[in-house]
Amino acid sequence: MNPQKIMAEILAMQVIPRVNSELAEQLDLKPYHNSIGLVTLTIDDVGYVALDEATKKADVDVVYAKSFYAGSAHASGPLSGEVIGIIAGRSPDEIRSGLDAIRQKIQFDTYFEAILQNENHALFAHTVASCGTYLAELANVKIGTALAYLIAPPLEAVVGLDAALKAAEVELKVFFGPPSETNFGGGLVSGSQSSCQAAANAFREAIENLTRNPVV
Numbered sequence: 001m002n003p004q005k006i007m008a009e010i011l012a013m014q015v016i017p018r019v020n021s022e023l024a025e026q027l028d029l030k031p032y033h034n035s036i037g038l039v040t041l042t043i044d045d046v047g048y049v050a051l052d053e054a055t056k057k058a059d060v061d062v063v064y065a066k067s068f069y070a071g072s073a074h075a076s077g078p079l080s081g082e083v084i085g086i087i088a089g090r091s092p093d094e095i096r097s098g099l100d101a102i103r104q105k106i107q108f109d110t111y112f113e114a115i116l117q118n119e120n121h122a123l124f125a126h127t128v129a130s131c132g133t134y135l136a137e138l139a140n141v142k143i144g145t146a147l148a149y150l151i152a153p154p155l156e157a158v159v160g161l162d163a164a165l166k167a168a169e170v171e172l173k174v175f176f177g178p179p180s181e182t183n184f185g186g187g188l189v190s191g192s193q194s195s196c197q198a199a200a201n202a203f204r205e206a207i208e209n210l211t212r213n214p215v216v
Contacts, residue, residue, distance in 0.1 A: 154178030167202030
């Protein structure tokens with residue numbers, strides 16, 4: 001069955017062609033990071049995957065990425081959403097290329113799924129075929145490693161992760177212990193692309209099964 005997709009919405013994208021030196025210091029920018037790009041959107045984990053994509057499609061680095069507490073439903077303003085990401089590079093052109101990659105990833109490739117067609121109950125079971133510099137550093141793996149990015153509400157995340165790790169030859173690289181800032185949980189697992197896909201499928205199936213019978 002095709003998943004019912006829950007797409008993220010980009011709320012703001014901005015380019016600072018030449019960043020102020022004091023701000024650059026606070027962001028821990030490298031000497032060659034002359035320009036930065038900023039983005040906010042409504043779903044944080046989609047944003048993190050999209051930020052990683054930018055590092056593969058442009059000569060940019062992710063220098064800041066934070067989820068906001070309690071999620072989009074409790075955002076601090078109409079352009080806040082659930083996450084802010086900042087990329088840095090040598091020139092505004094590189095930043096625009098990175099932001100274009102982020103836009104493409106969010107609009108066409110990366111999404112949450114409604115669990116059993118309920119949009120108020122969602123999971124993220126996304127396979128990253130080849131990670132860029134951002135997710136590679138986060139997961140402590142080599143650039144180009146396949147990852148399964150698995151996120152769900154707290155109890156569902158733990159049950160799903162257990163099923164994912166048992167179903168495929170994958171290794172848990174990062175555990176996002178619930179509750180996260182947005183009251184979810186999950187993890188990043190690594191392995192071959194096919195193993196990561198099998199882990200994502202098992203994660204999804206386990207959560208769907210527990211949703212049908214939540215109290216045993």
